[in-house]
Amino acid sequence: EAQVTQNPRYLITVTGKKLTVTCSQNMNHEYMSWYRQDPGLGLRQIYYSMNVEVTDKGDVPEGYKVSRKEKRNFPLILESPSPNQTSLYFCASSFSRGYSNQPQHFGDGTRLSIL
Amino acid sequence: QKEVEQNSGPLSVPEGAIASLNCTYSDRGSQSFFWYRQYSGKSPELIMFIYSNGDKEDGRFTAQLNKASQYVSLLIRDSQPSDSATYLCAVNRGAQKLVFGQGTRLTINP
Numbered sequence: 426e427a428q429v430t431q432n433p434r435y436l437i438t439v440t441g442k443k444l445t446v447t448c449s450q451n452m453n454h455e456y457m458s459w460y461r462q463d464p465g466l467g468l469r470q471i472y473y474s475m476n477v478e479v480t481d482k483g484d485v486p487e488g489y490k491v492s493r494k495e496k497r498n499f500p501l502i503l504e505s506p507s508p509n510q511t512s513l514y515f516c517a518s519s520f521s522r523g524y525s526n527q528p529q530h531f532g533d534g535t536r537l538s539i540l
Numbered sequence: 541q542k543e544v545e546q547n548s549g550p551l552s553v554p555e556g557a558i559a560s561l562n563c564t565y566s567d568r569g570s571q572s573f574f575w576y577r578q579y580s581g582k583s584p585e586l587i588m589f590i591y592s593n594g595d596k597e598d599g600r601f602t603a604q605l606n607k608a609s610q611y612v613s614l615l616i617r618d619s620q621p622s623d624s625a626t627y628l629c630a631v632n633r634g635a636q637k638l639v640f641g642q643g644t645r646l647t648i649n650p
Contacts, residue, residue: 460640466642467642467643468640469640470638483637515584527572528574528589529574529586529638533582534582
């Protein structure tokens with residue numbers, strides 16, 4: 426089954442404790458992206474990756490890091506989480522063909538609470 | 541002006557009627573337009589995508605794009621209670637950046 430898998434689904438942690446949210450896709454997609462979703466602000470892009478070892482900032486990258494060492498995986502790292510990073514996070518992936526974006530497939534989401 | 545604007549709703553439509561959801565965007569260079577459906581607490585699910593001016597139909601759903609007016613819409617015919625959800629409009633900004641509107645909450649009343 427084609428899917429984007431995020432882990433964990435839920436996490437409650439404390440300020441300053443480094444955490445990683447994993448994302449893996451089995452569709453051989455070149456493009457992967459992280460979003461956060463907050464009430465009243467909608468979905469906002471954090472980072473994206475066009476392919477292995479190619480990453481770039483989205484609209485709200487502060488406080489986050491990513492890496493793309495393998496095509497299927499795109500982990501999101503919060504080195505020193507703060508309460509304003511409490512949010513619902515989604516990973517998404519798609520094929521990357523030319524200029525036009527391809528439809529993105531979303532993971533089930535990670536609800537993160539930073540106390 | 542927001543890059544992608546949607547009426548947040550809620551939009552209430554009787555069962556069996558046509559639901560019309562609208563979205564405007566500011567970047568004239570945008571070439572890819574998507575509609576996602578999101579149930580409460582769930583992830584966005586792709587409904588339609590459209591790249592060219594005009595209409596694109598898929599079952600009960602029709603996406604309409606007018607690049608001159610920077611306007612994209614989604615029509616849902618024969619609305620069902622299961623169509624009650626938030627509908628997100630997404631538009632590309634340059635290569636591979638996707639900008640989402642805040643979503644329109646749609647309620648279908650039996």
